[in-house]
Each structure stands twice: as C-alpha cells, then as structure tokens.
Amino acid sequence: MKFRCERDVLVEALASATRAVTTRGGTLPVLSGVKAALAGDRLLLTGTDLDLTIQVVVTVAGGTDGAAVLPARLAADIVRALDPGAVYVEVHETEARIASGRSHFSVRLLPTEDFPRVADTPADEVTLDAAALVDALRQVVPAASHDDARPILTGVLMAAEGDGLRLVATDSYRLAVRDLPGASVLREGQSVLVPSRALGELARLLGGADKGGAGTVSLRLGERDATFEVGAFAGGAAAGGDAGDPGAVGAMATRLTTRLIEGQFPNYRQLVPEHHPNRLTVGREPLLDALRRVKLLAREAIPVRLQLRPGTVQLSAVTQDVGQAEEELDAKYEGAEMGISFNPEYLVDGVEAVAGDEVTLETLDGLKPAVVRAVGRDDYLYLLMPIRVS
Amino acid sequence: MDAFYAAVEVRADPSLAGRAVIVGGSGDRGVVASCSYEARAYGIHSAMPSTRARRLCPEAVFLPGRYHLYQECSRQLHEVLQRFTPLVEAISLDEAFLDVGGARRLLGTGVEIAWTIRRRIHEELGLGSSVGVATSKLVAKLASKAAKPKASLGGTVPGPGVTVVEPGTELAFLHHLPVGALWGVGPATRQRLDRFGVATVGDLAAVPVESLVAAVGHALGRHLHDLAWARDPRAVEPERVAKSVGHEETYRRDHHDHEPLRREVVRLADAVANRLREAGRAGTTVVLKVRFADFRTISRSRTLPAPLVAGPALAKVALALLEGVDPSPGVRLLGVSVSNLVERPTVQLTLDDADADAEDVARAVEKVRRRFGATALGPASLLGPSGLERKRRGDQQWGPTSPPSSTPRR
Numbered sequence: 058m059k060f061r062c063e064r065d066v067l068v069e070a071l072a073s074a075t076r077a078v079t080t081r082g083g084t085l086p087v088l089s090g091v092k093a094a095l096a097g098d099r100l101l102l103t104g105t106d107l108d109l110t111i112q113v114v115v116t117v118a119g120g121t122d123g124a125a126v127l128p129a130r131l132a133a134d135i136v137r138a139l140d141p142g143a144v145y146v147e148v149h150e151t152e153a154r155i156a157s158g159r160s161h162f163s164v165r166l167l168p169t170e171d172f173p174r175v176a177d178t179p180a181d182e183v184t185l186d187a188a189a190l191v192d193a194l195r196q197v198v199p200a201a202s203h204d205d206a207r208p209i210l211t212g213v214l215m216a217a218e219g220d221g222l223r224l225v226a227t228d229s230y231r232l233a234v235r236d237l238p239g240a241s242v243l244r245e246g247q248s249v250l251v252p253s254r255a256l257g258e259l260a261r262l263l264g265g266a267d268k269g270g271a272g273t274v275s276l277r278l279g280e281r282d283a284t285f286e287v288g289a290f291a292g293g294a295a296a297g298g299d300a301g302d303p304g305a306v307g308a309m310a311t312r313l314t315t316r317l318i319e320g321q322f323p324n325y326r327q328l329v330p331e332h333h334p335n336r337l338t339v340g341r342e343p344l345l346d347a348l349r350r351v352k353l354l355a356r357e358a359i360p361v362r363l364q365l366r367p368g369t370v371q372l373s374a375v376t377q378d379v380g381q382a383e384e385e386l387d388a389k390y391e392g393a394e395m396g397i398s399f400n401p402e403y404l405v406d407g408v409e410a411v412a413g414d415e416v417t418l419e420t421l422d423g424l425k426p427a428v429v430r431a432v433g434r435d436d437y438l439y440l441l442m443p444i445r446v447s
Numbered sequence: 448m449d450a451f452y453a454a455v456e457v458r459a460d461p462s463l464a465g466r467a468v469i470v471g472g473s474g475d476r477g478v479v480a481s482c483s484y485e486a487r488a489y490g491i492h493s494a495m496p497s498t499r500a501r502r503l504c505p506e507a508v509f510l511p512g513r514y515h516l517y518q519e520c521s522r523q524l525h526e527v528l529q530r531f532t533p534l535v536e537a538i539s540l541d542e543a544f545l546d547v548g549g550a551r552r553l554l555g556t557g558v559e560i561a562w563t564i565r566r567r568i569h570e571e572l573g574l575g576s577s578v579g580v581a582t583s584k585l586v587a588k589l590a591s592k593a594a595k596p597k598a599s600l601g602g603t604v605p606g607p608g609v610t611v612v613e614p615g616t617e618l619a620f621l622h623h624l625p626v627g628a629l630w631g632v633g634p635a636t637r638q639r640l641d642r643f644g645v646a647t648v649g650d651l652a653a654v655p656v657e658s659l660v661a662a663v664g665h666a667l668g669r670h671l672h673d674l675a676w677a678r679d680p681r682a683v684e685p686e687r688v689a690k691s692v693g694h695e696e697t698y699r700r701d702h703h704d705h706e707p708l709r710r711e712v713v714r715l716a717d718a719v720a721n722r723l724r725e726a727g728r729a730g731t732t733v734v735l736k737v738r739f740a741d742f743r744t745i746s747r748s749r750t751l752p753a754p755l756v757a758g759p760a761l762a763k764v765a766l767a768l769l770e771g772v773d774p775s776p777g778v779r780l781l782g783v784s785v786s787n788l789v790e791r792p793t794v795q796l797t798l799d800d801a802d803a804d805a806e807d808v809a810r811a812v813e814k815v816r817r818r819f820g821a822t823a824l825g826p827a828s829l830l831g832p833s834g835l836e837r838k839r840r841g842d843q844q845w846g847p848t849s850p851p852s853s854t855p856r857r
Contacts (some may be wrong), residue, residue: 106784204749204751206749206764206768207765221651227798228752229797229798229799229800230752230795230796230797230798247581324797328798358731358753358754359793359795361795383584386459398793400753400795424796426798440798442795442796442797442798443796444753444793444794444795444796445793445794445795445796446793
C-alpha cells in the first residue's frame with residue numbers, strides 16, 4: 058500500500074476513526090490499531106472496539122492498493138505532529154513508513170488478519186436531517202447513564218412515535234424525551250436502544266460536518282446494529298477524487314456502526330405526570346446565570362433549593378462550614394407556594410437543553426418529579442427527580 | 448475486659464466456671480473469637496481455626512457466641528466508663544481508652560482511678576478487667592496486657608489487675624517486650640524485622656530509622672521507629688466516626704452458582720441498609736467482597752453519583768457487582784459494605800422512587816420491625832422454611848457454626 062495525502066485531511070480522518078478505538082488494553086491487541094485499506098484513490102480507515110465502529114473514507118493520491126493495521130494512537134500523533142503539506146505513507150511487510158518533508162517515521166504494523174470484519178449493513182436506508190438530529194442528540198444524550206451496571210440505561214431509546222421519531226434517555230435521576238416529527242425511520246411500534254456513547258460520537262461527527270454543510274444523515278437498522286452515514290460513503294468519495302491530480306482531496310465520508318443494546322427500556326410514559334398543579338415560568342438565560350452563581354455554594358451533593366412564590370423564584374444553597382448563596386429572580390408562578398431541591402448540575406443540564414427564551418418548571422411537590430420545558434414548544438421535555446432534604 | 452465473650456457466657460451459666468470455654472464458629476471454617484483462661488492453658492487463642500482448637504482441647508465447651516448479649520454488656524461497660532470521663536474512645540466492644548487527665552482533681556491519681564474503674568466493673572457487671580495506666584495510648588494498651596491474668600495448666604494465675612508505667616519509665620517497660628506486641632507488626636513485618644535480628648522493641652529502637660524505612664516502607668518504618676521510642680502523640684478521640692458500614696459472611700459450603708449468592712447479597716444489603724439508617728447516614732460507594740475457596744479475595748466497588756441508604760437500592764448495586772464475578776471456583780465468603788459515608792441531610796431521589804417512594808416504604812418497614820420484631824417483614828427473597836432469614840449484626844462473626852446434625856454437646 059502506498060499513497061499521498063494532505064496532512065490536515067489525514068489528521069482529521071485518523072482522529073475520527075480513532076475515536077472508536079479502545080483505550081483500555083482489551084483482550085484483542087489488534088483493536089488498538091486503525092485499519093487502512095486503499096483501493097485506487099479511495100482510502101478507508103476503520104477503528105473499532107467491537108461495540109462501536111467508525112469508518113472514514115477519504116480521497117488520496119493512491120499509488121499501490123493494499124491494507125494494513127497501524128497503531129492508531131501513534132499514527133494519529135505522528136501525522137498531527139508533521140509540518141503542513143503532503144504526507145507520504147508506504148507500507149512494507151512489517152512496517153509502515155510515514156514521511157513528510159525531512160521527517161521519516163517507520164512504525165511496526167499490527168497483524169491485518171486479526172482485525173475484525175465489519176458487519177455488512179442492511180440495504181434499507183432512511184434519511185434524517187442532520188441539523189435536527191444533532192439538536193435532538195444534544196438534548197437527550199446527556200441524560201443517559203454512564204453506569205455499566207445498568208446497561209439498558211446507557212442507551213438512548215429511538216422509537217416510532219406518531220409519524221415521527223422519539224428519542225428517550227434516562228439515568229434514573231432524570232429523563233429526557235425529544236420528538237422529531239416527520240422523521241419516520243421506524244415502523245409503527247418499532248424501537249431500538251442505541252448506546253449513548255455511539256450517539257455522542259455521532260453528534261460530534263455531525264457537529265464537525267455541519268461546517269462542511271452535510272445536510273443529511275442516513276440511517277440503516279439491522280437486527281443487532283445501527284449504521285449512520287454522513288457524506289457519500291459507498292464509492293461516492295472515490296468517484297469524486299481525481300487520480301491524476303497529485304493534491305486532490307475528495308469529500309470525506311464517515312460511517313458509524315454501533316451494536317444495539319438488547320433489553321426492555323423502562324416504561325417512561327408512566328413516569329411523566331399528566332398533570333402538574335404548580336407551574337413556574339422564567340427566563341432561560343437569567344435562570345441559568347443564577348443557577349451557575351448559586352451552585353458555587355452547592356458542591357458535593359449539596360442541593361440547590363428553589364422557593365416558588367407568586368411573582369418570584371428564590372434560589373439558595375448552603376454548604377455547612379463554608380457559606381451560603383441566595384438569589385431571587387422575577388418569574389411567573391401559578392400554584393401553591395412550595396420549596397423543592399435539586400442537584401444543580403442536573404437542573405442546569407435540563408434548562409440548557411431546552412430551546413427558547415423562556416422555560417417552565419412544573420412541579421407536584423418536593424418529592425415528586427418536576428418537568429422542564431420550553432415555553433411554546435412541546436417537542437422536548439426534561440423530567441428531573443428532586444433531592445429529599447431530611 | 449478479660450476473656451470478654453467467654454466471661455459473659457460463664458456469667459450467664461455458672462456451671463461453665465473453671466472449664467475451657469470457647470466462643471466462636473464451631474463449624475469447619477469457624478475461628479475462635481474468645482476463650483476462657485482455662486482454654487488458653489491448652490494453647491488456644493483467638494483467631495485460631497476452631498478445628499485446631501478442638502484438637503488441642505477436645506473437652507472444651509464450644510459456644511456459638513451471642514453478639515447481642517455482648518453488645519448489651521459492652522453498652523453497660525461504657526456507661527460505667529463514661530462516669531469517669533467523657534473522653535472515652537471505644538476501640539472494640541470490650542476495650543477503650545480513657546483520658547482521665549481532667550478527672551484527677553475530682554477522682555484521684557490515674558492509678559487510683561484505674562483501681563476504682565476495675566472495682567466498679569466487677570461490682571456492676573460481674574466481670575474481670577485489666578487496666579493499664581500510662582502517658583500514651585500505645586503504652587497504656589501494652590500495660591493493660593501486662594495486667595491481665597495468665598493461663599497455665601496448673602490453673603489461672605491472677606494478674607496484677609492494674610499496671611502502671613510511670614512517666615519517664617516508658618522505654619524501660621517497652622524495650623523488653625517482643626516486637627510483635629506493637630500495633631502494626633504482623634507476621635509479614637515480623638519476618639522482615641527478623642532479618643535485622645530484631646526480636647524485642649528495644650532491638651527495634653536500635654535500628655536506624657533509614658534502615659527501617661528501607662525494610663518495611665516509609666510510613667510503617669517511621670511509625671514503628673516512633674513507637675519503639677514510645678512516641679505516640681495520638682489523643683484519645685471520644686467519637687470515632689465509622690468510615691464504612693458492612694457485613695460479611697462465610698458459608699458452611701462453597702457456593703458455585705450465582706443464584707444462592709444473589710439471595711445472600713440481598714440479605715447482606717438489607718442488614719447494611721438497616722445499620723446505615725440507624726446511624727442516620729448514607730453511603731456513596733458500594734463494595735462487594737468475595738473470597739474464593741482458595742482464599743483469593745477480590746473486591747468490586749461502584750461509586751454512585753448520589754448517596755443511597757435504602758436496602759433495595761443497595762442490593763441492586765451489589766447484585767450488579769456480583770454479576771461481574773464468576774463464582775464457579777467456589778465462593779466461601781461474601782461481604783457487602785458501603786463507604787464514603789455522608790451524614791444524611793439529603794438523598795437524590797430516583798425515578799424508581801417516583802411512583803412508590805422507596806423511602807416511605809423503608810420507614811414503614813422499620814416501624815413494623817420495631818413493633819413486631821426484626822423478622823416480621825423483609826425482602827421476599829429471604830423467605831426460608833423457618834420464616835425470614837435476615838442477617839443480624841454479629842451473626843456468624845467467627846464463621847459458620849457446624850450443621851445441626853453435628854452440633855457439639857454442651
């Protein structure tokens with residue numbers, strides 16, 4: 058294998074593929090590598106930890122076809138450290154030579170035959186609006202659990218809801234629900250559980266792709282896997298390149314394949330109270346600013362207390378032997394005067410996630426779940442359990 | 448206290464007086480928790496495997512141990528001690544440090560107070576005790592040992608009861624003691640010290656601190672050096688706050704499957720939650736300890752984003768940890784504990800609490816248990832042929848008792 062590529066292009070491609078590479082020294086040493094496969098001018102980079110696979114296609118100036126597995130972290134570090142300009146990569150029997158200008162590296166390869174085969178993706182493909190999906194992922198993914206002890210909660214539920222798609226995540230302290238109307242991806246009643254880590258990576262990829270103007274994401278669902286593609290992945294990128302032009306840089310395309318989580322997602326519908334007697338309406342930015350100030354005195358599991366009264370909400374936090382903070386905000390409040398305490402981080406996450414200038418906080422009492430929504434939008438809700446203060 | 452558990456048993460059943468009495472696990476895996484001086488004459492000591500103790504003295508009376516009785520007795524003991532000074536630091540059920548520095552004007556010298564304490568304990572509890580009087584915790588503890596009765600085949604030789612190490616004579620007292628008498632010198636350390644020819648505390652004091660550090664590590668080396676020179680500045684701390692709350696249990700037979708272990712985890716978690724609640728605290732880190740048949744011991748822990756206190760929540764975490772353990776080599780001991788304890792002003796509620804408040808349930812369960820007894824209500828998985836099999840504090844402290852068919856005669 059032999060090719061030439063602009064440093065910046067190769068850096069970005071390697072960085073993307075390497076994000077799926079496991080950092081923990083697993084049982085399979087080859088998983089610490091990134092596989093590079095060249096066919097014509099089409100270079101395919103693959104990184105995987107078996108659960109998550111990220112593949113990047115990039116157009117390079119191809120010399121000789123071939124495939125090799127390079128140590129991922131090292132290769133990425135080397136290419137990033139080179140001076141801007143053309144990078145030459147040449148693979149010999151047991152090593153890859155990476156050169157640029159007067160810098161020369163040779164790196165031992167990992168056994169190509171050990172590298173896992175990436176599962177074939179089913180043909181059925183649906184298209185999603187990238188901007189809307191990124192938006193939804195940013196609202197939902199943070200509410201998923203990171204606790205491997207409850208694997209189901211580390212996933213984001215993607216379910217058919219009406220004529221659209223619904224995303225749901227919970228870590229059992231809070232629950233985020235987002236509807237994407239019109240995005241009919243699943244059959245009626247169908248749902249899948251996608252690891253939140255994969256969706257976090259997808260959001261990151263799309264965030265980057267936004268700049269390039271990638272307007273859509275294609276999604277394919279298999280029995281055990283889900284595949285997301287950004288850009289023209291299959292063959293398209295190679296066709297876009299021009300082998301005759303030494304500096305040719307084709308559009309980059311990325312494919313992310315993730316194993317689905319098996320199991321029954323908790324019945325979240327019953328958790329959302331149908332009716333909340335108390336409703337606070339307050340400016341989103343002023344509330345966030347006040348929360349960020351008051352939470353300085355709410356460290357290490359100390360809650361922020363909200364005292365809700367007609368016309369006002371008072372935020373306070375007390376850390377014993379340290380001090381206290383208090384702030385009052387103008388607000389609209391319908392309901393009985395009450396107090397409720399929250400983990401400030403969780404509340405900030407929820408308020409940040411809603412769109413719009415004003416948010417509502419609906420409550421039942423100090424021990425029951427509260428709901429954060431944007432005023433005038435019903436496509437997102439964030440349900441949050443309070444902290445009981447004894 | 449002198450042979451505390453055994454002495455309490457003898458007090459409860461005077462016919463045992465003068466006999467070799469052993470309290471501890473009587474099963475194959477039990478250990479001796481305490482034994483009378485008559486038993487010690489046979490070379491039996493605490494922490495010795497019960498099977499060995501039985502071989503040394505087949506006619507000894509084995510008792511399973513009644514932790515609640517000892518606990519009650521301990522409470523009475525501390526009541527007595529509290530009358531002398533509020534500065535009482537309990538280090539176990541039957542051992543405590545007292546700082547009587549401020550009580551001398553009222554109650555007399557340290558020695559006089561020591562004799563009074565001993566007399567009061569005898570009068571009110573009917574039990575023997577030994578007191579060491581010295582200027583530091585280290586020396587006082589060792590002096591109390593020197594005050595204890597001695598076992599011999601010819602009968603128990605009463606000890607002095609009170610041993611005083613006058614200020615200025617600490618080194619003379621300390622230096623002739625075997626080095627193993629010091630805290631922190633276990634078999635491993637003793638072996639390393641042997642290479643320096645260190646047998647007594649005096650020998651240890653003669654070793655340059657640098658050599659000591661090289662032999663046993665920095666912290667322990669310095670610590671031992673200080674102890675050998677009777678430098679122990681630690682004050683008597685009346686309230687030692689527990690750093691963790693836990694229970695563990697050794698099984699009569701190894702478990703090779705998850706199923707029985709799950710049940711045990713629920714049982715242990717239920718008991719731990721109970722103690723947490725009693726202490727008004729909550730914990731953030733749940734630890735599962737597993738000892739395999741070959742004594743290999745592992746612990747798996749999980750730190751939660753918010754402290755928890757309820758039994759079912761605790762059991763859920765511990766059960767998840769258990770799933771990551773392969774029991775097929777045989778599990779002989781399980782332990783569940785909670786650390787990173789916080790006073791319990793706040794509890795982050797979870798969505799599992801949303802419809803039925805788990806806290807309300809826990810409180811109601813406590814009420815029922817207080818009114819109708821500890822086994823009136825509990826996790827359904829603990830239901831056995833003889834009702835609820837709840838874990839109580841002190842059960843199986845010293846290993847399982849032998850199965851009913853081979854219970855020794857009393």
